[in-house]
Amino acid sequence: MGFFKDDFYSTKVKRSSREPSGSWNRPSRWGRQNSALKIALVSSLASSVLVASLFYLTVDRPKSGAAAPALSSSVSAGYDTNEAIISAAAKVGPVVVSVINQTQSGSAKNEASIAEGTSLGSGVIFLKQKGKAYMITNAHVIADSVKLQVVLSNGTKKTATVVGKDTITDLAVLETDDKGINQVADIGDSGKLRKGETVIAVGNPLGFSDSLSNGIVSNLKTTVPISLNQDGVYDWEEEVIQISAPINPGNSGGALVNLNGQVVGINSMKVADTSVEGIGFSIPIDDAMPIVDQLMEHGKIKRxxxxxxxxxxxxxxxxxxxxxxEAPSDDGDAEASPNxxxxxxxxxxxxxxxxxxxxxxxxxxxxxxxxxxxxxxxxxxxxxxxxxxxxxxxxxxxxxxxxxxxxxxxxxxxxxxxxxxxxxxxxxxxxxxxxx
CATH class of the missing domain: 2.30.42.10 (PDZ domain)
Incomplete structure (x- = not known):
């Protein structure tokens, strides 16, 4: 007997129930064709089940209780991030200024030069009161200054004066009249930054005003050695935010901004290593503002x-x-060490x-x-x-x-x-x- 009986899947009454016992009837032509068709269908079904079983046994599947992989949302996430960067840049753009420093020596180190005796940096407008506007910048940006100017984002130039500066923290405050200045920075909380968070650096790199670059927070607290008088001898250490956005000459004093458009740091070229590319440092705004407050009150930091x-x-x-x-090897008259x-x-x-x-x-x-x-x-x-x-x-x-x-x-x-x-x-x- 074959594996499949002709009437295995039939709903009809069995032929044996209608034929006398012991009789044998020769199958009709249609019966033989119908039997072949049924065998083909069942064979096809069995093959499908076998293939499905093999696939189930070999494919990688999540372990019991594990969540299934989520669909990629990179397109949507990328679009949202881009829109956030655009929005943040638009918000902070009007409060970032260029700082033009006409120096005594003509060599404000590490900053972009536009003419003999003139260098460029950046600043952030953080306060308006009593007809004056105040900007944070780096102390080294205004080093050796004879005359200072700030250039607003709309191109307006204003004469600025130094309210106070501190070389240890590399921070300074400038003052100008507030005519045409309608916005001040939204000061954020650098303590809430997260490693890997997207940030943008806004400033005046290489003399290109209102320029920005984006990156991520690489390290929340990096300690870097610096030279206070820039003579090559490290005599201080600064705790800064390390970012993947490069800080170029002229960008010092500019704003580090989160995607809400809040200023979370003051960028500094002074602490950057010129031999390293694609990296930048920023003074945390939580550290900067207490210094700024003292500079506003005393014009200096009392230490x-x-x-x-x-x-x-x-x-x-x-x-x-x-x-x-390096001493000559034949010098046998050297005195013994005094200790x-x-x-x-x-x-x-x-x-x-x-x-x-x-x-x-x-x-x-x-x-x-x-x-x-x-x-x-x-x-x-x-x-x-x-x-x-x-x-x-x-x-x-x-x-x-x-x-x-x-x-x-x-x-x-x-x-x-x-x-x-x-x-x-x-x-x-x-x-x-x-x-x-």
């Missing part, structure tokens, strides 16, 4: 003053090692630096003035701690002084002089412009 000019002990040791390596026997009488105090064994970090005093001199600090003293906090460099000294102390505080200093450990206290006073 405690110690009165010490110093260098890193590690730099001294490196230079000394290099000098010894080899610890005898203070071998080397008069102040003539040569005496470094105790095991001391490799600290700040070497090059000159003590003001409060430090009055308290007894002297040339070649090696400062190793302030208030019990270890000091390994001049940068450590400055950061502790500016972030952990206040004017009028008494600072306890631990130091080495001629190889011997000492301690003294200094009362900090207010730093003035003449203190350098």
């Amino acid at each position: 405690p003053y110690l009165g010490v000019y110093s260098m890193d002990l590690s730099i001294y040791l490196d230079n000394k090692a290099d000098s010894e390596d 080899s026997n610890g005898d203070d009488d071998d080397v008069p105090a102040g003539d040569e630096l005496v470094i105790p064994d095991g001391v490799t970090d600290g700040a070497v005093v090059l000159e003590a003035v003001g409060p430090a001199k009055a308290a007894g600090l002297a040339f070649n003293d090696i400062i190793v701690s302030l208030d019990g906090h270890p000091i390994s460099s001049t940068l450590d000294l400055r950061k502790y002084l500016y972030t952990k102390t206040q004017i009028g505080d008494t600072l306890d200093i631990t130091y080495y002089r001629d190889g011997k450990k000492g301690e003294l206290s200094v009362k900090l006073v207010e730093k003035t412009e003449n203190d350098g």
Whole structure:
């Protein structure tokens, strides 16, 4: 008997019920054709089931309880982001100005130059009051200025004056009349930024006014070393927002903006590494505004003053090692190191630096003035701690002084002089412009 009976799927009464028992009837031609058709249909159905089963067993499927993959929405998301960028740019555009600085030396470093003795930067209008408009910019943008102008987004030029500046934070405030200025920046909250968030940088790069670039927040808090007087020696560290949007010369002082059109940072070229492309840094607006408030009130930032000019002990040791390596190999008359026997009488105090064994970090005093001199600090003293906090460099000294102390505080200093450990206290006073 075959696998399929002719009447397996038939709804008719079986032929055997109508024929006498034991009789055999030869199938008709139609019956044979109908049987072949049924076999073909069933074979086709079985093949389909087999293929479906194999596909089910081999295809990758979500695990039990896992959500099914969502359909791509990149087209819609991209359109929304573009519209948000356009809207944010339109909102912030009128409050970003170009800053033209006519300098004394003709070399405002790191900024775009449009003529001999003239450089360009950017600024952000943040306040209008009593007929005046006020702008935030970078301190280095207005360095060595003789004459300052701001150019509004509509091309109007205005003479500007400096309300205050601070080289440590690289921030400054400018003032001009408010005629024709109808809008101020919407100040946002940089603390709410998220890594990967889209932002735009608006400014005056390379002299192209009202220019913008977009990118993402690469790092919410990046610490970068900077040179305060731009002499190539790093003497401060700045905590900044790292972004993928490049900050080019002339863009300094411009706005970093979120997609709501709110200013969340002040861009700075000063902290950028010119050897790196496609990266930028911005001073968080949460850090900038307290400085701006003090500049508006006092014209400067009031900081405690110690009165010490110093260098890193590690730099001294490196230079000394290099000098010894370069010395003639046949020089057998070189004196022993003054700290080899610890005898203070071998080397008069102040003539040569005496470094105790095991001391490799600290700040070497090059000159003590003001409060430090009055308290007894002297040339070649090696400062190793302030208030019990270890000091390994001049940068450590400055950061502790500016972030952990206040004017009028008494600072306890631990130091080495001629190889011997000492301690003294200094009362900090207010730093003035003449203190350098």
